[in-house]
Amino acid sequence: GQSLEQPSEVTAVxxxxxxxxxxxxxxxxxGLSWYQQHDGGAPxxxxxxxxxxxxxxxxxxxxxxxxxxxxxxxxxxxxxxxxASYFCAVIKAAGNKLTxxxxxxxxxxx
Amino acid sequence: GAVVSQHPSxxxxxxxxxxxxxxxxxxxxxxxxxxxRQFPKQSLMLMATSNEGSKATYEQGVEKDKFLINHASxxxxxxxxxxxxxxDSSFYICSAKMVPKAADTQYFGPGTRLTxx
Numbered sequence: 001g002q003s004l005e006q007p008s009e010v011t012a013v014x015x016x017x018x019x020x021x022x023x024x025x026x027x028x029x030x031g032l033s034w035y036q037q038h039d040g041g042a043p044x045x046x047x048x049x050x051x052x053x054x055x056x057x058x059x060x061x062x063x064x065x066x067x068x069x070x071x072x073x074x075x076x077x078x079x080x081x082x083x084a085s086y087f088c089a090v091i092k093a094a095g096n097k098l099t100x101x102x103x104x105x106x107x108x109x110x
Numbered sequence: 111g112a113v114v115s116q117h118p119s120x121x122x123x124x125x126x127x128x129x130x131x132x133x134x135x136x137x138x139x140x141x142x143x144x145x146x147r148q149f150p151k152q153s154l155m156l157m158a159t160s161n162e163g164s165k166a167t168y169e170q171g172v173e174k175d176k177f178l179i180n181h182a183s184x185x186x187x188x189x190x191x192x193x194x195x196x197x198d199s200s201f202y203i204c205s206a207k208m209v210p211k212a213a214d215t216q217y218f219g220p221g222t223r224l225t226x227x
Contacts (some may be wrong), residue, residue, distance in 0.1 A: 010202055041218060045216070087154070097159060098154075098216060099156065101153065103152075
């Protein structure tokens with residue numbers, strides 16, 4: 001089988017930095033993606049890592065270590081609009097299917 | 111670009127009726143579309159993979175006779191929930207993989223909230 005673990009909830013203040021960790025167990029690993037979902041909305045793509053290392057996109061960065069089966073999403077300069085759920089998702093080579101983690105609810109306070 | 115639409119955005123139906131949900135890729139072709147279900151405050155669970163011109167591939171535990179999927183063209187996939195019951199009430203989301211595009215990007219539709227009375 002396969003599983004992804006990420007914290008259920010994180011609370012931080014505006015301007016702070018939040019790191020959301022994701023550990024996974026799967027066969028046929030191809031890459032790790034991150035998605036943001038606001039309440040009642042659709043998931044929106046944030047980042048993707050297929051190789052080890054850090055990918056930076058504006059205030060958000062994502063990291064992957066394939067040897068450790070571990071990745072994280074780094075949210076910097078937090079803003080109120082960043083309050084949402086964040087999901088890590090494993091892509092398996094076969095069929096390019098996404099398997100989502102349980103999601104981390106980020107609450108940004110003033 | 112890369113917009114995916116779903117219709118309807120929400121639907122309320124009586125138990126025993128069937129409901130059809132459409133997923134369209136508006137500005138790109140998608141040989142593969144995916145259907146997910148999401149219960150409140152939970153993660154997205156993949157239900158099936160829809161391939162244009164062929165039968166859908168269902169995930170373990172998903173009844174193919176209950177959740178009928180048709181992918182008739184490169185821009186349209188439909189999910190029909192047959193004989194819906196209250197336990198089928200959920201948020202149904204589709205995604206589309208652009209052709210040709212690396213495996214990393216799926217574009218999600220806005221979702222359809224189904225309530226079965």
